[in-house]
Amino acid sequence: xxxWSFPPAxxxxxxxxxxxxxxxxxxxxxxxxxxxxxxxxxxxxxxAYAYAKAPFYKNKWDEAGIHPSHIRSLEDFEKVPVVTxxxxxxxxxxxxxxxxxxxxxxxxVHRVHGTSGTTGRPVIxxxxxxxxxxxxxxxxxxxxxxxxxxxxxxxxxxxxSLYIGSWGILAGSxxxxxxxxxxxxGAAGQTAIAARWLKLAKPKAIYNTPSYALHLAExxxxxxxxxxxFGIKIMMCSGEPGGSIPAIRNKLEEIYGxxxxxxxxxxxxxxxxxxxGNSETDLGMVLWQDIVYHEVCDPKTFMRVPYGSxxxxxxxxxxxxxxxxxxxxxxxxxxxxxxxxxCGRTYPYLPKGLYxxxxxxxxxxxxxxxxxxxxxxxxGMPEYGGEHRVIITRAGQMDELFVQIEASPGIYQAGDAxxxxxxxxxxxxxxxxxxxxxxVEVLAPNTLERAQHKARRVIDDxxxxxxxxxxxx
Amino acid sequence: xxxWSFPPAxxxxxxxxxxxxxxxxxxxxxxxxxxxxxxxxxxxxxxAYAYAKAPFYKNKWDEAGIHPSHIRSLEDFEKVPVVTxxxxxxxxxxxxxxxxxxxxxxxxVHRVHGTSGTTGRPVIxxxxxxxxxxxxxxxxxxxxxxxxxxxxxxxxxxxxSLYIGSWGILAGSxxxxxxxxxxxxGAAGQTAIAARWLKLAKPKAIYNTPSYALHLAExxxxxxxxxxxFGIKIMMCSGEPGGSIPAIRNKLEEIYGxxxxxxxxxxxxxxxxxxxGNSETDLGMVLWQDIVYHEVCDPKTFMRVPYGSxxxxxxxxxxxxxxxxxxxxxxxxxxxxxxxxxCGRTYPYLPKGLYxxxxxxxxxxxxxxxxxxxxxxxxGMPEYGGEHRVIITRAGQMDELFVQIEASPGIYQAGDAxxxxxxxxxxxxxxxxxxxxxxVEVLAPNTLERAQHKARRVIDDxxxxxxxxxxxx
Numbered sequence: 001x002x003x004w005s006f007p008p009a010x011x012x013x014x015x016x017x018x019x020x021x022x023x024x025x026x027x028x029x030x031x032x033x034x035x036x037x038x039x040x041x042x043x044x045x046x047x048a049y050a051y052a053k054a055p056f057y058k059n060k061w062d063e064a065g066i067h068p069s070h071i072r073s074l075e076d077f078e079k080v081p082v083v084t085x086x087x088x089x090x091x092x093x094x095x096x097x098x099x100x101x102x103x104x105x106x107x108x109v110h111r112v113h114g115t116s117g118t119t120g121r122p123v124i125x126x127x128x129x130x131x132x133x134x135x136x137x138x139x140x141x142x143x144x145x146x147x148x149x150x151x152x153x154x155x156x157x158x159x160x161s162l163y164i165g166s167w168g169i170l171a172g173s174x175x176x177x178x179x180x181x182x183x184x185x186g187a188a189g190q191t192a193i194a195a196r197w198l199k200l201a202k203p204k205a206i207y208n209t210p211s212y213a214l215h216l217a218e219x220x221x222x223x224x225x226x227x228x229x230f231g232i233k234i235m236m237c238s239g240e241p242g243g244s245i246p247a248i249r250n251k252l253e254e255i256y257g258x259x260x261x262x263x264x265x266x267x268x269x270x271x272x273x274x275x276x277g278n279s280e281t282d283l284g285m286v287l288w289q290d291i292v293y294h295e296v297c298d299p300k301t302f303m304r305v306p307y308g309s310x311x312x313x314x315x316x317x318x319x320x321x322x323x324x325x326x327x328x329x330x331x332x333x334x335x336x337x338x339x340x341x342x343c344g345r346t347y348p349y350l351p352k353g354l355y356x357x358x359x360x361x362x363x364x365x366x367x368x369x370x371x372x373x374x375x376x377x378x379x380g381m382p383e384y385g386g387e388h389r390v391i392i393t394r395a396g397q398m399d400e401l402f403v404q405i406e407a408s409p410g411i412y413q414a415g416d417a418x419x420x421x422x423x424x425x426x427x428x429x430x431x432x433x434x435x436x437x438x439x440v441e442v443l444a445p446n447t448l449e450r451a452q453h454k455a456r457r458v459i460d461d462x463x464x465x466x467x468x469x470x471x472x473x
Numbered sequence: 474x475x476x477w478s479f480p481p482a483x484x485x486x487x488x489x490x491x492x493x494x495x496x497x498x499x500x501x502x503x504x505x506x507x508x509x510x511x512x513x514x515x516x517x518x519x520x521a522y523a524y525a526k527a528p529f530y531k532n533k534w535d536e537a538g539i540h541p542s543h544i545r546s547l548e549d550f551e552k553v554p555v556v557t558x559x560x561x562x563x564x565x566x567x568x569x570x571x572x573x574x575x576x577x578x579x580x581x582v583h584r585v586h587g588t589s590g591t592t593g594r595p596v597i598x599x600x601x602x603x604x605x606x607x608x609x610x611x612x613x614x615x616x617x618x619x620x621x622x623x624x625x626x627x628x629x630x631x632x633x634s635l636y637i638g639s640w641g642i643l644a645g646s647x648x649x650x651x652x653x654x655x656x657x658x659g660a661a662g663q664t665a666i667a668a669r670w671l672k673l674a675k676p677k678a679i680y681n682t683p684s685y686a687l688h689l690a691e692x693x694x695x696x697x698x699x700x701x702x703f704g705i706k707i708m709m710c711s712g713e714p715g716g717s718i719p720a721i722r723n724k725l726e727e728i729y730g731x732x733x734x735x736x737x738x739x740x741x742x743x744x745x746x747x748x749x750g751n752s753e754t755d756l757g758m759v760l761w762q763d764i765v766y767h768e769v770c771d772p773k774t775f776m777r778v779p780y781g782s783x784x785x786x787x788x789x790x791x792x793x794x795x796x797x798x799x800x801x802x803x804x805x806x807x808x809x810x811x812x813x814x815x816c817g818r819t820y821p822y823l824p825k826g827l828y829x830x831x832x833x834x835x836x837x838x839x840x841x842x843x844x845x846x847x848x849x850x851x852x853g854m855p856e857y858g859g860e861h862r863v864i865i866t867r868a869g870q871m872d873e874l875f876v877q878i879e880a881s882p883g884i885y886q887a888g889d890a891x892x893x894x895x896x897x898x899x900x901x902x903x904x905x906x907x908x909x910x911x912x913v914e915v916l917a918p919n920t921l922e923r924a925q926h927k928a929r930r931v932i933d934d935x936x937x938x939x940x941x942x943x944x945x946x
Contacts, residue, residue, distance in 0.1 A: 097674050107624030112654035116666055151580030160633030161657035181585035184634035186660035193589055201570050
């Protein structure tokens with residue numbers, strides 16, 4: 001097997017032939033069952049390691065009555081309690097500054113990053129040298145799947161600071177032997193300079209958040225530069241879901257003439273590119289299970305949901321010795337499919353990427369409803385005009401769900417009967433899909449405001465209504 | 474000899490024992506004559522290399538009638554014409570984007586940085602992988618002289634973008650096996666976050682510009698944090714001359730309780746730390762001649778001035794294969810002394826650092842006068858109150874030089890006779906030191922405004938006077 005062990009030990013001079021489709025052909029296309037066996041072995045290794053080195057894990061698992069030696073299947077592993085961000089913060093308060101889940105000696109920490117701490121105590125990410133090299137290797141391998149090759153110029157248009165997104169791309173780009181241009185972002189006046197540099201340097205690939213890419217295009221036009229003059233072929237997006245939202249993705253591809261590739265899990269999970277689209281997929285992200293083990297789980301039980309179902313990702317590091325995360329709960333919302341992924345890798349994949357947060361879920365008449373479910377239903381209707389809103393209200397004793405749907409121009413022009421048909425059809429599909437009766441209102445096309453970044457489609461005015469009632473008493 | 478060759482080939486796993494004073498004891502303390510012989514050999518190697526690889530150098534030297542084989546002494550090398558920044562920009566216009574002084578194949582460029590280009594075409598710095606590793610090695614070696622050791626945390630409080638200062642520190646810190654905390658600077662709200670993180674993480678060393686350090690201290694106090702709570706022991710400064718200006722340096726040391734170490738040549742000259750103070754020097758910078766060859770030259774002839782004299786640095790890379798600079802004119806102003814430097818290294822040194830620009834020089838009655846000369850004379854008088862101004866005017870047919878000097882509180886309170894004595898003494902010393910008669914005015918202490926960053930002490934109103942005269946005709 002190509003270099004797969006815990007702790008990881010990669011040959012830092014290995015580079016595939018540029019014509020090669022996969023960085024590690026065996027690992028990427030192996031039989032999924034054989035891969036799962038190897039993953040289980042890695043899990044047992046990393047758990048034994050963490051249990052021995054980190055009071056955080058020993059105490060947590062002792063309390064749960066779990067010992068690494070108990071884990072004899074991936075089903076056993078589902079019983080390991082998830083780690084929450086709150087627990088990590090508490091661990092760093094107990095054991096300053098790196099927390100009692102740091103599994104290497106403090107003086108072996110190579111890189112320090114973290115959260116901004118604007119809303120409370122910051123959380124520190126500390127990464128050892130061997131892990132940093134393995135992160136570079138993992139990211140280079142995944143960036144290879146994007147179509148980036150040695151000697152290509154990679155322009156990094158994101159802030160270099162606590163935020164580990166930019167640093168992760170740089171580590172991958174350096175390991176790939178690309179030309180790394182770590183330009184950054186976020187300082188005053190920097191975007192106009194970026195536009196002039198991009199026109200001059202013409203990088204093959206760029207990394208940015210979707211909203212920064214939109215901003216950069218606007219600034220470029222103010223500078224009389226068409227973003228297509230940059231000659232960018234590959235735009236890597238992370239940090240926001242935009243790269244998997246068709247409307248935003250299409251807009252970016254139109255503006256830049258580049259292929260948009262969405263990627264990214266969580267900063268704590270660096271190598272965070274382990275969920276990523278690639279040059280051979282359209283929408284969606286492939287799960288590089290041999291780098292980070294991804295489980296899509298029921299958000300209450302944290303047991304895996306079947307392929308084809310929706311759930312929340314739970315992540316486990318298979319290649320980190322410093323602060324390894326073992327079943328970190330993401331809180332994101334996705335749907336997974338079994339492999340092989342469209343690119344030929346035998347990994348499971350997320351056909352719609354990460355499209356929401358489980359805390360976006362609302363309850364109505366005792367049913368759990370995800371806005372993304374409503375979106376999937378209405379956006380799947382050919383009569384859909386491109387935008388909708390969800391309004392939850394409580395006018396009487398009962399919660400009411402209103403869904404406003406724009407009709408397509410054709411339907412809207414066809415007149416009242418067509419509009420009534422659409423209203424009835426949407427109500428039926430919604431009742432069947434989410435188990436709740438909804439009142440549907442059909443709107444003219446382009447009535448609702450389009451969002452630049454992440455659309456805010458749900459309006460819950462139950463509290464507003466309650467407070468109005470109180471004012472009257 | 475410890476790993477000294479062109480191209481450089483360092484053992485990336487070498488680390489001295491932490492108790493060791495010098496990273497490379499032999500290279501740092503060798504006989505200066507023997508070092509100069511080795512430097513000459515390196516110069517011949519890098520010149521032959523650049524002549525063969527770079528049309529820029531071949532054409533420039535062919536025109537000047539110079540061939541690398543002609544260089545048989547450091548005196549011969551003084552005849553090599555200097556490179557100016559304007560020539561570099563023109564070379565990049567000719568051969569986009571890296572210029573015809575890039576000596577490696579384009580696809581071997583590892584890192585891209587550059588100038589901001591706010592006032593014209595940006596200049597691109599392109600650095601190969603081998604050079605990048607050698608830069609890390611050089612900076613680690615110099616940071617060792619600052620007292621930084623493996624496992625120490627190094628906080629980098631400067632923008633990560635085109636500016637290569639922060640990246641150079643990071644390369645050194647990583648090579649040193651320090652804990653690198655590349656925090657950055659320059660984004661909105663980032664300084665308050667920096668203050669909270671510094672209090673939490675307590676790094677041993679910080680890198681920043683002097684003006685950023687002053688700003689950070691102010692912001693920390695607004696956050697109710699005393700900068701001494703950061704526990705910083707070593708503050709590395711570059712990018713501005715403040716670290717060698719006693720008033721600013723003392724203020725920073727007082728605020729932070731840290732030792733301030735000034736360093737830095739030019740971005741083009743990366744490894745730019747080749748001029749640097751260290752833990753065993755007070756003011757001033759040591760010239761690491763075996764990494765970058767520094768000549769302090771007459772600003773007109775670009776021949777070396779004798780030790781003890783003032784001139785402008787001219788730099789030559791001894792360890793760069795990508796865009797090597799061979800006799801790059803800096804335009805800075807300094808004074809050099811022969812070694813050994815106070816730290817025991819047998820290098821020449823700049824006892825007052827880089828303290829001005831040659832284009833600050835003004836002419837008065839056919840004499841060249843440097844504001845730094847006036848500063849040295851007045852600041853050297855025990856009666857000096859801490860600030861002064863230089864005013865050049867033309868009231869009649871002749872240029873007049875006025876120097877306003879604050880008296881010390883003691884002298885000022887002693888009354889008119891003491892003030893008259895100071896005025897006469899200063900006038901005598903100035904006439905002797907700069908060869909020009911000056912009118913001296915003595916002011917009360919604290920009359921003149923103190924500058925936060927770089928003081929603006931020279932007012933030349935000759936043009937103003939001339940324009941007023943024109944208005945009257």
